[in-house]
Amino acid sequence: GAVVSQHPSRVICKSGTSVKIECRSLDFQATTMFWYRQFPKQSLMLMATSNEGSKATYEQGVEKDKFLINHASLTLSTLTVTSAHPEDSSFYICSASQTGIGYEQYFGPGTRLTVT
Amino acid sequence: QKEVEQNSGPLSVPEGAIASLNCTYSDRGSQSFFWYRQYSGKSPELIMFIYSNGDKEDGRFTAQLNKASQYVSLLIRDSQPSDSATYLCAVISPDSNYQLIWGAGTKLIIKP
Numbered sequence: 001g002a003v004v005s006q007h008p009s010r011v012i013c014k015s016g017t018s019v020k021i022e023c024r025s026l027d028f029q030a031t032t033m034f035w036y037r038q039f040p041k042q043s044l045m046l047m048a049t050s051n052e053g054s055k056a057t058y059e060q061g062v063e064k065d066k067f068l069i070n071h072a073s074l075t076l077s078t079l080t081v082t083s084a085h086p087e088d089s090s091f092y093i094c095s096a097s098q099t100g101i102g103y104e105q106y107f108g109p110g111t112r113l114t115v116t
Numbered sequence: 117q118k119e120v121e122q123n124s125g126p127l128s129v130p131e132g133a134i135a136s137l138n139c140t141y142s143d144r145g146s147q148s149f150f151w152y153r154q155y156s157g158k159s160p161e162l163i164m165f166i167y168s169n170g171d172k173e174d175g176r177f178t179a180q181l182n183k184a185s186q187y188v189s190l191l192i193r194d195s196q197p198s199d200s201a202t203y204l205c206a207v208i209s210p211d212s213n214y215q216l217i218w219g220a221g222t223k224l225i226i227k228p
Contacts, residue, residue, distance in 0.1 A: 002162075043218050044160070044204075093159045103208075104150060105216065110159040 003027050004096050006108035013084055013115055020080045021111045023094030029074035030096035034105060035067075038091045050077055084115045118143045120207050122219035131228050135192040139205030139219055142186070146209040149181055149188045154202045154221065163203075164190065195226045 003026040013019050023033060035047045048064075050056035050071035058064045068080040077096075081088055091112050095105040119142040129135040137151075148167055152160035164179040166172045166188065172179045178191040188207075192199055205219040 043220050046215060049215065091157075091159075103148065104162055104165045106162060107152075107159040 002098070002106040004030075004094065004106050004108040006094055006111050008111060009109060010112045011114070013113070015085055015115055016083055018080055018082045019084055019113060020078055021092055021094075021113075023077045023079070023096070023108050025075045025096045025098070025106075028096075028098040030077075030098055031074070032097045033071055033077040034095045034097075035069060035077075035079050036093045036095065038093060038110075044093070047079075081113065084113070086115045089113055089115045118146075118207075118209060118212050118217050120205055120217050120219040122203075122205050122222045124220055125223040126225050127222055128225045128227055129195050131195060131197060131226055133195055135195045135199065135224055135226070137190040137192075137203050137205075137222050137224065138187060139189065139207075140187045141205075141207045141217075143207070143209040143211055143217075144183075144186060145211060146183075146186075146207045148208040149179070150206040150208075150216070151177075151179060151188075151190045152204040152206060153199075154204055156202075160204055192224075197226045197228050200224060200226045 005024045007022045036044045047062045048056040048058045052071050052074045056069035071077040093110040095107045097105045121140045150165045151163045153163050154160045166179040166181045176193045180189045202221040202223050204221045206216040
């Protein structure tokens with residue numbers, strides 16, 4: 001149980017274009033979903049937290065207009081990287097919690113974004 | 117600044133032995149404690165979570181929590197080469213707005 005999927009697993013895009021990443025909880029309803037970014041050999045960095053039907057809460061230093069998050073249902077959240085630049089190249093990982101914040105999070109397999 | 121500290125390692129353990137991973141945290145009000153395993157290039161996988169003082173066992177894994185001393189540990193019995201990974205400790209406290217506060221991780225190497 002507690003399976004989270006992400007799509008796509010890898011994406012290469014040109015600078016200036018937008019990329020959408022989907023995160024789905026497959027066998028449970030996710031009260032809360034989280035988006036992380038991880039650069040090579042660095043720790044996970046929380047970007048934002050979202051609850052179904054409400055606006056995402058972004059961490060300090062994360063541009064909400066650049067990283068658009070939509071949590072349309074209890075099983076789906078999307079992250080759109082708008083006007084991507086090479087410095088946005090990273091490993092983006094979502095996680096989901098079925099009982100909300102303060103409880104265990106289950107991670108998706110991640111999406112490796114490369115911006116050329 | 118709430119902190120979670122882990123020895124970065126690498127921690128080298130012979131196959132079949134017990135691997136002991138430790139984590140200390142600064143916020144005495146922390147309530148939930150998690151161990152994740154992350155293989156290189158992959159996302160974290162939840163191994164154990166523990167909320168109460170004492171030990172919690174799941175197969176070859178045992179999580180130990182000592183709130184008075186503010187540490188949580190993970191023991192891996194009968195270590196296997198497939199256990200080689202980075203182990204991340206994460207803590208939740210009310211003061212962190214209930215977000216996970218991550219340690220930097222300990223790299224574990226199991227030598228055949």
